[in-house]
Amino acid sequence: MGKFIGRLSVVGAILIGSVVSLRAQTVDSSPSFFITGRSLLTGGNLGGLSGADAHCQQLADSVGAGGKVWHAYLSVQASGGNPAVNARDRIGTGPWFNVNKVLVAADLNALHDTANVSTITAAKGLTHRGATVASGKHDMMTGSRFNGIAPAAGLDSTCAGWTSSASGLPARTIVGHHNRSGISGNMIANSWNQAHVTSGCSQANVEAGGGSGFFYCFADNTPVGIDTRVLPRGVGKAKDYAPFLLSGALGGEEVVYRFALEKEARVDVSVYDPQGRHHAQLLQAQLGAGEHAAVWNGTDAGGKPMTPGIYLIVLKRYRDLSTR
Numbered sequence: 141m142g143k144f145i146g147r148l149s150v151v152g153a154i155l156i157g158s159v160v161s162l163r164a165q166t167v168d169s170s171p172s173f174f175i176t177g178r179s180l181l182t183g184g185n186l187g188g189l190s191g192a193d194a195h196c197q198q199l200a201d202s203v204g205a206g207g208k209v210w211h212a213y214l215s216v217q218a219s220g221g222n223p224a225v226n227a228r229d230r231i232g233t234g235p236w237f238n239v240n241k242v243l244v245a246a247d248l249n250a251l252h253d254t255a256n257v258s259t260i261t262a263a264k265g266l267t268h269r270g271a272t273v274a275s276g277k278h279d280m281m282t283g284s285r286f287n288g289i290a291p292a293a294g295l296d297s298t299c300a301g302w303t304s305s306a307s308g309l310p311a312r313t314i315v316g317h318h319n320r321s322g323i324s325g326n327m328i329a330n331s332w333n334q335a336h337v338t339s340g341c342s343q344a345n346v347e348a349g350g351g352s353g354f355f356y357c358f359a360d361n362t363p364v365g366i367d368t369r370v371l372p373r374g375v376g377k378a379k380d381y382a383p384f385l386l387s388g389a390l391g392g393e394e395v396v397y398r399f400a401l402e403k404e405a406r407v408d409v410s411v412y413d414p415q416g417r418h419h420a421q422l423l424q425a426q427l428g429a430g431e432h433a434a435v436w437n438g439t440d441a442g443g444k445p446m447t448p449g450i451y452l453i454v455l456k457r458y459r460d461l462s463t464r
Contacts, residue, residue, distance in 0.1 A: 171200075172208065172358065173236040173356070174356075175265050176268070176354045177268055177269060177354065180353060183342045184281065184298075184311070184338075185305035187303070188301060188303055189214060192212035193210065197209075205239075209359065211360045213230070214281065214282060216290060217297060224290040226284070227288050227289075228251075228288025231358035232359065233247055233361060234246055236359065239266050239267075245260075248288070252287050261332075262318065275319055275321065276350055277351055278318050279315040279346065279349050280317070280354055281299075281315055281353065281355045282314055282333045282356070283314050284314060284316075285314070286333060295312075296311055298314070299312070305341050306341050306342065307342040307344065307345060308340040308345070309340060312340060313341060313346070314337050315337070315351060316333035316335050317330065318332055318354075320332060395436050396433050396436075397409060397433065397436065397453045399433075400430065400431045401429050401457070404426070404428045405457040406457070407458070408455075408458070410422060411451055411452070411453055412454050414451075419440045420441050422436050422453070
């Protein structure tokens, strides 16, 4: 089966092969941050944000850390009527740990510390394989200001939304220094996400200042692109849901959605996409109080494997058998 990314809701969880406490409140210190460590060798043309995210996900998968939604720390300027995208809005709320389980930052405020004296350093900024990055390759593409916000529209600072490998100005991007090495003692020159701009977007350009086309990857612990207002609701208590990412072909392993009921209820457990379209019903029954489970094999109502992407397992609870 393909890999599924689970997130805990109030009463539900997606689990693969093991049982955990639904009420556990422990901090997950598994890897949730790394530097790519392997360049696409295409300069600033990363295939857009989706291509950059896919690179993060692939690298995470290669070291067994793919059980999360991985996003590139990249901003995009407003252009052509499209709004800006801020890197800080793409990576969840933290905390984030490197591959050695060392805390990188507890939350967004700590990550974007205005004093710029903590968070990412050479010691913390490890690749997906736990390797240190050479000081001569300290430029990390971000397209972001030090606070994680996209630069104003106008002069290109994000390689045309990460689709350009044009050589020379006006194409360019903002880079940060993962090792906090700067040409002076001021905040910007030593910033992990806004140290200077490149002289273009080609691979040669991004390497010229001391880079390699690397960027930061963070595990996002919040739902991505999900508008819960369009999801159906039960007549009884409000719905519960668990977002997950279907990222590959199916192979036979089952995904188990576990949930708990405080009292007897009529329940419906189904799979929806972020637009609220129904794809599969996993369970519809009258159940007593206690813990229950619904099993899903990654197919739709007709038995066809679903397209990779973000989906939700939604639990609806009703008052009685006659209520739908």
